[in-house]
Amino acid sequence: MIDRKHKLLVAHQCSLLGVARSSAYCTPREVSAEDLALMRRIDELHLEHPFAGARMLRDLLRPESFQAGRRHIGTLMARMGIEALYRKPNTSRRRRRDEIHPYLLRDLAVERPNQVWAADITTIPMRRCFLYLFAVIDWYSRRVLAWRLSNTLTTDFCLDAVREAIHRHGCPEIFNTDQGCQFTSGEFTGMLKAHGIRISMDGKESRDALKRTVQLAVEKSGDFPTARPFAPKLH
Secondary structure, eight states, X not given: OXXXXXXXXXXXXXXXXTOOHHHHSOOOOOOOHHHHHHHHHHHHHHHHOTTOOHXXXXXXXXXGTOOOOHHHHHHHHHHHTOOOOOOOSOOOOOOTTSOOOOOOOTTOOOOSTTSEEEXXXXXXXXSXXXXXXXXXXXXXXXXXXXXXXXXXXXXXXXXXXXXHHHHHHOOOSEEEEESOHXXXXXXXXXXXXXXXXXXXXXXXXXXXXXXXXXXXXXXXXXXXXXXXXXXOOOO
């Protein structure tokens, strides 16, 4: 995006793009092998103890010879997009202007395929990095209908997976997600409305149950490609 050979000064290009000038000179660093091993173990412990925060994870990792403080563990957790699950206010992060839909699955008997689909984003450990996995599952059969991998939390890779699922399996009656900004965006809800799909949104983060379902399906399929190293974004 920044062309250092262009006649415009780098500072002027940054000003036009609305980015900090320091970012034009920053070279992303690959995640070290030590941090990758630590992130993989954190991900495994998070599945076993979803309520564990940085301090508890630090104490669980010490007997395994991982020398990392709670601040570093907290930084890696944020980079991976995971956090301790506990009851707290305002658990959903969304844009204020986005439309929120009611939760439609309460007391609903799910009795057949394509009645309810659900989707969520989770982190998947690769050989050299961690990627974001978006998966669409059928709530009745727990079958993974479509998935996409990305190294950034954008909406486009979610849309691609939903389009593939609809193309291959038809449209569900209800599509359930949490209130993450990818799912409340006009692009995502607009596509579902265009296909006549009723939208359901759960205010509580139920990603851990879906994470287990998705990762079990991934282990069975075993067809994920090897990802190239990347520098995860810091938010």
